Amino acid sequence: MDDTPTTTRPPRWLNDHEMRAWLGYRRMRALLDLQLARRLAADQGLSEPDYDVLTSLSDAEDHRIRLSELADRMLWSKSRLSHHVTRMQQRGLVTRQECASDGRGAFIVLTNHGMATLHAAAPDHVAAVREHFIDLLTEDQLRILGDLTDTVLAHLREQPA
Template sequence: MAEPRWLDDAEFRAWIGYRRMRLLLDAQVSRDLMRDSGLSAPDYDVLSALTSSEGHRRRLTELADRMLWSKSRLSRHISRMEQRGLVTREECETDARGAVVVLTEGGLRAIEEAAPEHVESVRRHFIDLLSPEQLEVLGTVAETVLAHLAPDGSPEASGMQR
């Protein structure tokens, strides 16, 4: 086996810094979201995916793939969201075994009310701390890594579409 290619000081600083930043940033933005809207980060992710989908609907399996969750884990989460009136579940017309998750009026209202405070939290804890040049570099870095990790390298598969 080949000798490991250990990280040098700059690489280690970048890697550990990214990992710690991601954990702390995700935790802070999630706390703000819950405090401001009562939505969890997964709730917001589901609602956001549905609002950007044609007809405000998406197959459960596609949603699970997008969120990197198992179908059963997402199904349980969708059940909790259904109880709160944020989404409904319908049978899939093309696959009797499949389900389609549909955004309700209550879910649309919830994300529309949550979005302004959520984007302000993202700005306060991340975007506004960086220069335009840093944002450009970060965007390029993200696209490079996501294209490498996405099955087909497409923006849709990498999650980089708007």
């Protein structure tokens, strides 16, 4: 074993301005997610992942999407999503269809009940997003936020999986 000391760069600690922005973002995200999740659960009996699955399916062609693609979109493992989809199936929100071209793959399909549930949930959810986020910001703040998220997301997409 080599006993030569390694040289490392000292950490670039966050200054007060950076710390305020970072901690503010973290707290805002946690509290906003909590508030929106509470409203979805109270108003429609849905979790945020339920809503994410339903909206992804409603936007997909023929209201169906491959399980693996949906897992990638949600940043979940296929196993975790499969278990979640099973619970949604039991509630009649989605169903599975085998993929004819790939015996190992499956499509997740939005049911009529799932679409009706989404249509019932969407107005309240959008109202909550407006109440607790969008309507609190000016047009300039929203534009800047959009620019910021584009910058960070572009960087994160370049990172190894």
